[in-house]
Amino acid sequence: KSGEVISLNLSHVSLNNSLKQNSGLFKLQHLRNLTLRNSSLNGEIPSSLGYLSRLTKLNLLYNNLVGQVPDSIGNLTRLRYLDLSQNKLTGKIPISLANLTNLYLLYIHDNYLESTLPPNMSGFQNLKYFGVGGNSLSGSFPTSLFTIPSLLYFDISRNQFKGSIEFGNTFSSSFMLKYVNIGYNNFDGPIPESLSEFLTLGEIDLGYNNLFGSIPRSMSKLVNLYYLDLSGNNLEGEIPSWLWRLTVVKLSYNSFSSFAKSSQVPDETQIIGLGLNSNSFRGPFPNWICELSSLHILDLSDNRFSGLIPQCFGNSTITLQDLFLRDNNFTGIHPDVFVNATNLRALDISYNNLEGKLVRSLINCRDLRFLNLKSNRINDEFPFWLGSLPSLNILLLQSNRFHGPLYHRHLSVGFQRLRVIDVSRNDLCGTFPAFYFSDWREMTTPNAEYDDTYMKDSVFDVAVYHSMKMVNKGVDTEYDKIRTDFIAIDFSGNRLRGSIPESIGMLRELHLLNLSGNEFTGHIPPSLANLTKLEALDLSRNHLSGQIPPGLGSLSFLSTMNFSHNYLQGPIPPGTQFQSQNCSSFMDNHKLYGLEDICGETLVSNPTPEESEDLSEAEEHVINWIAAAIAYGPGVFCGLVIGHIFAPYIHEWFMEKFGRKK
Numbered sequence: 001k002s003g004e005v006i007s008l009n010l011s012h013v014s015l016n017n018s019l020k021q022n023s024g025l026f027k028l029q030h031l032r033n034l035t036l037r038n039s040s041l042n043g044e045i046p047s048s049l050g051y052l053s054r055l056t057k058l059n060l061l062y063n064n065l066v067g068q069v070p071d072s073i074g075n076l077t078r079l080r081y082l083d084l085s086q087n088k089l090t091g092k093i094p095i096s097l098a099n100l101t102n103l104y105l106l107y108i109h110d111n112y113l114e115s116t117l118p119p120n121m122s123g124f125q126n127l128k129y130f131g132v133g134g135n136s137l138s139g140s141f142p143t144s145l146f147t148i149p150s151l152l153y154f155d156i157s158r159n160q161f162k163g164s165i166e167f168g169n170t171f172s173s174s175f176m177l178k179y180v181n182i183g184y185n186n187f188d189g190p191i192p193e194s195l196s197e198f199l200t201l202g203e204i205d206l207g208y209n210n211l212f213g214s215i216p217r218s219m220s221k222l223v224n225l226y227y228l229d230l231s232g233n234n235l236e237g238e239i240p241s242w243l244w245r246l247t248v249v250k251l252s253y254n255s256f257s258s259f260a261k262s263s264q265v266p267d268e269t270q271i272i273g274l275g276l277n278s279n280s281f282r283g284p285f286p287n288w289i290c291e292l293s294s295l296h297i298l299d300l301s302d303n304r305f306s307g308l309i310p311q312c313f314g315n316s317t318i319t320l321q322d323l324f325l326r327d328n329n330f331t332g333i334h335p336d337v338f339v340n341a342t343n344l345r346a347l348d349i350s351y352n353n354l355e356g357k358l359v360r361s362l363i364n365c366r367d368l369r370f371l372n373l374k375s376n377r378i379n380d381e382f383p384f385w386l387g388s389l390p391s392l393n394i395l396l397l398q399s400n401r402f403h404g405p406l407y408h409r410h411l412s413v414g415f416q417r418l419r420v421i422d423v424s425r426n427d428l429c430g431t432f433p434a435f436y437f438s439d440w441r442e443m444t445t446p447n448a449e450y451d452d453t454y455m456k457d458s459v460f461d462v463a464v465y466h467s468m469k470m471v472n473k474g475v476d477t478e479y480d481k482i483r484t485d486f487i488a489i490d491f492s493g494n495r496l497r498g499s500i501p502e503s504i505g506m507l508r509e510l511h512l513l514n515l516s517g518n519e520f521t522g523h524i525p526p527s528l529a530n531l532t533k534l535e536a537l538d539l540s541r542n543h544l545s546g547q548i549p550p551g552l553g554s555l556s557f558l559s560t561m562n563f564s565h566n567y568l569q570g571p572i573p574p575g576t577q578f579q580s581q582n583c584s585s586f587m588d589n590h591k592l593y594g595l596e597d598i599c600g601e602t603l604v605s606n607p608t609p610e611e612s613e614d615l616s617e618a619e620e621h622v623i624n625w626i627a628a629a630i631a632y633g634p635g636v637f638c639g640l641v642i643g644h645i646f647a648p649y650i651h652e653w654f655m656e657k658f659g660r661k662k
Helices: 047-051 071-075 095-099 143-147 193-197 217-221 241-245 287-291 311-315 360-364 384-388 502-506 526-530 550-554 609-632 634-645
Strands: 007-009 033-035 041-044 057-059 064-067 081-083 088-092 105-107 112-115 129-131 136-139 153-155 160-163 179-181 186-189 203-205 210-213 227-229 234-239 248-250 255-259 273-275 282-284 297-299 304-309 322-324 329-333 346-348 370-372 394-396 403-405 420-422 427-430 456-459 462-465 468-472 475-479 488-490 495-498 512-514 519-522 536-538 543-546 560-562 567-571 591-593
Touching: 047 071, 071 095, 193 217, 287 311, 360 384, 502 526, 526 550
Parallel strands: 007 033, 033 057, 041 064, 057 081, 064 088, 081 105, 088 112, 105 129, 112 136, 129 153, 136 160, 153 179, 160 186, 179 203, 186 210, 203 227, 210 234, 227 248, 234 255, 248 273, 273 297, 282 304, 297 322, 304 329, 322 346, 346 370, 370 394, 394 420, 403 427, 420 488, 427 495, 488 512, 495 519, 512 536, 519 543, 536 560, 543 567, 567 591
Antiparallel strands: 456 462, 468 475
C-alpha cells in the first residue's frame, strides 16, 4: 500500500520530469527517506513537499531544479539530512529553515541563492555539516554557527559575505571543528587569533578575500592542521617555519617578503604542495627548500628570486612532479639538478635570465609532459635529445637563442606525443624533407584520451592547471588552462627556408599553424585543405609564390588567416572564410586579385587575357627548363638547385602582433 512506503531512492535514474504539485509522491505520509540524486529533475520544488512531515532525509542533489526553496520546507521538522546542492535554485533561503533544528547535514551549495542567511542559526544544535558555498549570499560572518558544539564542517566559500571574521566566544564553540572554508568572499581585517582555539582543525581555506596583516603566531598551536590556503589576500611579513610540518601550504598572491630566520625544516616533514608564487620574495634560491624531501608540487613563480638554482635542490626533485619557477631572475641551473627527477611531469622556467646551454640532466625526466623555457637567454642548438622523452606533450622554447637546423637527418626522432610546439623568435634555420611531419602521431590521429578537459595535475584533490602564452590569431594569448585537445605549431620568427613540407597535411588534429616570418619558398601545400580542425593559419612574411589553394575555403573552423608579404598571385579563393578576413591578411602580394569584396576597392587589377597567357607560358617555360636540366644530367640539375637555395633574400624581421590579450 502507498501509505507504507518509508524509503524511495531513485538516484541516477533519469526521470526527465518535474515534481508536480499534486503528485502522488506527496501522499506517501510514512515516507522517511526521499533520495532523487542526479535524477534529471527540472521545474520548481512544489510547496506540497511540506506534506511529507515524517521525512528524515531529503536528497535532491545534482538536478536542474529552479525557483525558490518553498517556505513549506520548514514543516519537515524531523529532517536530519537536507541536500539541495548543485541545482539552479534562486531567491532567498526561507526563514522557516530555522525550524529544522534536528538537521545534522545542511548542504545548499552551488545554486543561485542570494540575500542573507537566516538570523541566529545557533538553534541547529545537532548540525555537523554546513555547506552553502557557490551562491550569491551576502551579509556578515555567521558567528552564531560556531556556538554549535557538534559542528565539524563549515563552507561558505564563493559568495559575497563581507566584514571581519569573528568566531565569537570560543569557550562555547565547537571543539570538533575540522574543516573551515570561507575562500572567495569579501572579508577584510586580520586573521583572527581566535581561529587558533579550534585545536581539532585539519583544513583551513581563507583564500581570495581582503585579509591583511601577518600570519598569527598562535596558529602554530593547531597541531592537527595539514592544509592551509591563505592565497589571494594582502598578507605580508615573514613566513613562519612551523608551516613546513603541514601537508599543503598555499600562500600565493600576497605580499610576503621573507622567511623566518629560524626556518628549520622538521626531520619528518610531510609537505607535498607548496605555493609561494606572486609574492615579494627576493634574493637567492632558499636553500631550506632543499630539505623538503617529500615535495610533489613547488611554485615560486612571479617573485624576484635570482642567481643559480643550486645542486642541493636535486634532493627535492626526487619526488617532485610539478616545478614552476617562471617570472623570476634566475640566471642558471646547476647541471645535475634533474638527475634524479624521474617523476617530474611539468617544468616551467619561462621569463627568467637563464644563459648558456640547456641542462642535459632533463633527459632523466622520463615522465615530463610539459616544458616551458620561453623568454630566457638560452644559447644552444635545438634540443633534438628531448625527442626521447616518451610523454612530452608541450614544448615551449620561444624567445631564446636557439640556433642551427630544426631538422637533422640523424637526430630528428621522437616527439611523437607532441601536441603543442612553439620555437618562435629564435635563430633556427634549415630546410625540411617532404615527410617531416609524418611521424607526429599525436597531431595526426584523434586520441580518445583527450577531450574538452584541461591539462592538470593534482595534489590533495586540488587541481593544478598548466598555463602558457602563445600567439593565436595574431594575438599574444594567455592560456590560464590548456585544453587537452589543443594542437598547435608555431615556427614563426626564424630563418627556416625551402618548401613547406607536403606532409603537413597529415596533421589533421591541428588547430593553430604559424610559419610566419621565415624564408619559406615555393607553393602553399594544397594538403593544408586536409586540416579540417584548423582555426588559425599564418604564412605571412615569407617568400611563397603561386596561388592560394582553393581547398582552404572549405575549412569551416578556419576563422583567421594571414598570407601578407609574400609573392602570391592569382584569385582569392571563394568562400566565407576568405571573405570574412581583414584586407591586411593579403597585403603586399601584388599579383593577387579578387580583393574587391574584402578590401572595398580593387587593390590589384584583374589580369588581362594576355597577362594570363604570359603567366601560363612562364610556368610552362620553367617546367621545360627543369626537364632540360635533368636531361643534361644530375650535375647540372644539382648545381642549379644549390644556386637557387643560396640565392640572397631580403629578410623582413618585423613580427606583426596585434596587441595583447589575457
